[in-house]
Every structure is written in C-alpha cells, then in structure tokens.
Amino acid sequence: MNSDAVLESVASKLGVTKSQLIDPENSSSAVKQALAEAHVIGDVRKYFEDRGVDLTSFDKKERDDKIILVKNFPFGTTIDEIGELFSAYGQLKRMLMPPAGTIAIIEFRDAPSARAAFSKLAYKRFKSSILYLEKGPKDLFTREPTTNEVATIPEQQQNEHAVEAKISANEILGESKEDDEIESVQGPTVAVFVKNLNFATTVQALSDLFKPLPGFVVATVKTKPDPKNSGKTLSMGFGFVEFRTKEQANVAISTLDGHVLDGHKLQLKLSHKQGTGTSASSIKKSGKSSKIIIKNLPFEATRKDLLELFGAFGQLKSVRVPKKFDQSARGFAFVEFNLMKEAETAMSQLEGVHLLGRRLVMQYAEQDAENAEVEIERMTKKVKKQVATQNLAAARLAGKGKIELEEKDEEDFDRDFQ
Structure with a gap:
C-alpha cells in the first residue's frame, strides 16, 4: 500500500x-x-x-x-x-x-x-x-x-x-505484457549475480534498475568494512538481485546483461546462492514459538525502534540486533515475547508492514535462531580475514610498489555469501 x-x-x-x-x-x-x-x-x-x-x-x-x-x-x-x-x-x-x-x-x-x-x-x-x-x-x-x-x-x-x-x-490469449505480480514471495527466491558494479553504485540505484522487471524481490550490494573509516563500508563491486522464479531471473539476465549503470557495463549470470524469500504460508507451517526472527531489516533500524514497534503487541522478554565486529547492523534481529500468543499477534498484525522503506520478513525462530548464530560467527571470521588480507596487501604495495591480486570468480563469491 x-x-x-x-x-x-x-x-x-x-x-x-x-x-x-x-x-x-x-x-x-x-x-x-x-x-x-x-x-x-x-x-x-x-x-x-x-x-x-x-x-x-x-x-x-x-x-x-x-x-x-x-x-x-x-x-x-x-x-x-x-x-x-x-x-x-x-x-x-x-x-x-x-x-x-x-x-x-x-x-x-x-x-x-x-x-x-x-x-x-x-x-x-x-x-x-x-x-x-x-x-x-x-x-x-x-x-x-x-x-x-x-x-x-x-x-x-x-x-x-x-x-x-x-x-x-x-x-x-492471456499473453499480457506484464507477468503476474505476486506480492508475497512464494518459497525460496532465485538470485542473479551482478558483477562489475561501479563502487559508487548504491543499493537504491541497483533496485531502481531491476524493479520494473517481473518477479523482482530485492537487490543487495555486497560491502566490506572501510579500514580507513571506522563504522563505514566499501562496495566490493558486485551484488545479487533476487527474483521469484528461475524463469523471471533468466528474463532479467537477457534484458539487462551488458547494461551500463553508473559508467560500468554489468555482467549478469544465475547464482548458486539461494534467495531468502519467505511466504506467509511457510511461516504458518513452521513451528510457533514466542521468539521471532525479523529479516530484511533496514540497517538504520535500532534496538529502540524494535522495542517500540513490537512492544505495542505485548511484553517483550528480549530484543537483539546482531552487529558485525565494526558495530554495523547485519540486517536481521530477534524479538522474544513473554507469551506465545503475543508473538502470534505481532506476526499477524505486522505481516507486510514496512519499516524505513523495507518490507519486514518474519518467521518464528527456533532452529533458525541457532543457524543464524552460526552464520554470524562464520561471517565475522570471514570479514576479519578479508581485512587482514587487505592490510597485508597494502603493506606489500608500500614496500614493493607493485602487487598482483588474483580476482575471485563468481563461484567463490557464491560460496562465501550463500
């Protein structure tokens, strides 16, 4: 709406x-x-x-x-x-x-x-x-x-x-120019790997490019911590765009592969990374609990925002907004109510609601919470390793004046971020 x-x-x-x-x-x-x-x-x-x-x-x-x-x-x-x-x-x-x-x-x-x-x-x-x-x-x-x-x-x-x-x-004959637009994402989405992004290209710019295409769900630009500016991030020059079906993802590739965005010619291909879409039906089928995991959370959202938003539906036991080691947000959070009924009410009333322009995706957190914690630990180690590698490269560059860095291919990126 x-x-x-x-x-x-x-x-x-x-x-x-x-x-x-x-x-x-x-x-x-x-x-x-x-x-x-x-x-x-x-x-x-x-x-x-x-x-x-x-x-x-x-x-x-x-x-x-x-x-x-x-x-x-x-x-x-x-x-x-x-x-x-x-x-x-x-x-x-x-x-x-x-x-x-x-x-x-x-x-x-x-x-x-x-x-x-x-x-x-x-x-x-x-x-x-x-x-x-x-x-x-x-x-x-x-x-x-x-x-x-x-x-x-x-x-x-x-x-x-x-x-x-x-x-x-x-x-x-039913062959309309526009494909069916289904607001709720039906099951896992299909991701398109977008390579050769301009480092200045924002998530908003990437979203605006793909949004008119049928089946578009969400666009992300992968970033890493800026070693020179604490708390800030730098684009890694690639990203992912999620679509509802493989057919719609292929249409996007055939339409925009080679498109020039911010002076860079985009390279698109299907990713092995599975999307994160979750439908209302899959939420209902999962086991209920008093704990909720909120995905697609705006990075600007604070713990206070979640306390005020979810506190309107019951007594909160805990609110956690996991962060990276540089204190920047991870894009998801956990909210736990005292009663399961309060969690059900929040899930029902906030389904489809937007916070700071992003549509909140929620599901009951049981095994997902444990898996998310494992994912946090894995990503923390990975980012620390990237920063250490970058610092080593900078030191070598300062000493020798020249260094050759091997570029990761798309398969490596998929394995790192799925």
Whole structure:
C-alpha cells in the first residue's frame, strides 16, 4: 500500500493532519509509520473478510485472470474513479475498496477485458502516483457479490470509453505484457549475480534498475568494512538481485546483461546462492514459538525502534540486533515475547508492514535462531580475514610498489555469501 496514503488515512481517522501524526524531528517517526500501516492493514483485512474475500487464497500460486488488485493510488481516490478507469476495458462484476482507501479489488465479467485492463493500466500514472496492479488469486471470493458490491458504471459512460479500449490478440490469449505480480514471495527466491558494479553504485540505484522487471524481490550490494573509516563500508563491486522464479531471473539476465549503470557495463549470470524469500504460508507451517526472527531489516533500524514497534503487541522478554565486529547492523534481529500468543499477534498484525522503506520478513525462530548464530560467527571470521588480507596487501604495495591480486570468480563469491 502507498505509505503516504496510509498516513493520510490514519490522520483522517484521528482528525489530525499528517504532519501532526508524524513529527520529522522525532526519532520514533519510522515506528509510528509502521504501527499506522499495521492498523490500516488490520482494518482492510476485516473489511475484505466481511465481504466474502478469502484471505488465505493469497497463499496460492494460481491466479485468476478476471480479478485485479489495484494499489498505490493516492489517498482520497474514490471507488467511482477506480471504476471509471477500469470500465473502459469491459464490464465490471464487482468493486471493493475499504474505507481506508489504500487498496481496491476489481472483478471483471470476462477474462479478455481484465487482461486488456491489466496490460494498459499497469504502471500507468494516475493523479500524483503510479498504479501498481496484481492479478488476484483463484477462489478469492467465497460468495457472489451483493447489491452494494456490484459495479454500477453508467452504460453511457462505458460506451464513451469503449472506443479507447482495444484488446489485442495476445491479451485475449492471456499473453499480457506484464507477468503476474505476486506480492508475497512464494518459497525460496532465485538470485542473479551482478558483477562489475561501479563502487559508487548504491543499493537504491541497483533496485531502481531491476524493479520494473517481473518477479523482482530485492537487490543487495555486497560491502566490506572501510579500514580507513571506522563504522563505514566499501562496495566490493558486485551484488545479487533476487527474483521469484528461475524463469523471471533468466528474463532479467537477457534484458539487462551488458547494461551500463553508473559508467560500468554489468555482467549478469544465475547464482548458486539461494534467495531468502519467505511466504506467509511457510511461516504458518513452521513451528510457533514466542521468539521471532525479523529479516530484511533496514540497517538504520535500532534496538529502540524494535522495542517500540513490537512492544505495542505485548511484553517483550528480549530484543537483539546482531552487529558485525565494526558495530554495523547485519540486517536481521530477534524479538522474544513473554507469551506465545503475543508473538502470534505481532506476526499477524505486522505481516507486510514496512519499516524505513523495507518490507519486514518474519518467521518464528527456533532452529533458525541457532543457524543464524552460526552464520554470524562464520561471517565475522570471514570479514576479519578479508581485512587482514587487505592490510597485508597494502603493506606489500608500500614496500614493493607493485602487487598482483588474483580476482575471485563468481563461484567463490557464491560460496562465501550463500
């Protein structure tokens, strides 16, 4: 959901301005935004459940061509405006939009019309934002629409727009230009190894390049401690981009291999490193406990942020944010509640919530916690070895004036970072 729309919705409900809700000078503003998003998500879930939406169907991989989820539109957008936009491509069967006004579900009467709408409106500018569309899962609805849920777009209005709606043969056959966008990551992801990055290229720049491609999950740039500046890091000139499926990863490689980013020609290939994606269904299947591991945590997030965010759902027993030997964050954390029920509530309410722009990925920590500790120890030893090697190389360079360093190949990088 559009984070700005979420804040506008909460502020409107409380009868205050958005600036009053979020104080930019307050260090807890990011936590407030996350809690506001969790509150809106809870209201949205209840609204959809009351209207015959089976939320468990989102765990299914199979998609329904007639159902479209509409996201990222500005706050204040009405259901009539959304209906007018989509009715240009065919007859609508049902329209749902919660009072929060942050997401909508559109159901067409026939699949070809829905495919045409999806193809033409995906990533289309709408007011001050860009529309994000996702095909809904199979068996999303448990009943037929009621009178209030039936789309009622005037026939004359539909006819006025019908001239603009052109359905291609590909759309009728289901070969739309955009692949299905499934928000929750279904199982392990597939990583693409990105080599020859400019040392100045940031994670944001790499993400912006790959984000428009279907199946994009997350991008990372591998870094190491800066020996000259304590607490800072240096890019290692390579990274990984994760996709939902191997096919989508191959599409990314064929599309962007050789692309020039920040003056460097990128070299892409499939990595042996398995991605870290975790779906809601895999969370439910794992054993429950009072301890949660939070992944994809922003490096800027502090222990205080987690105390405030998770403390809203129960009494916390411990909060740990593991760090590297240079005190920089590792990107994950452990939160333990006094009661398992409190952990379940936090998992339920914070699923899909963003903190400092990153979507939190959570699962119950049992064996994972132990494995993570082993991983911490392994990575600590590896980084210390890298720093020692770098210092030795610098000493030799100063003494001899020339040194040849053997470049690691992609297999070594995969083995080091998987």
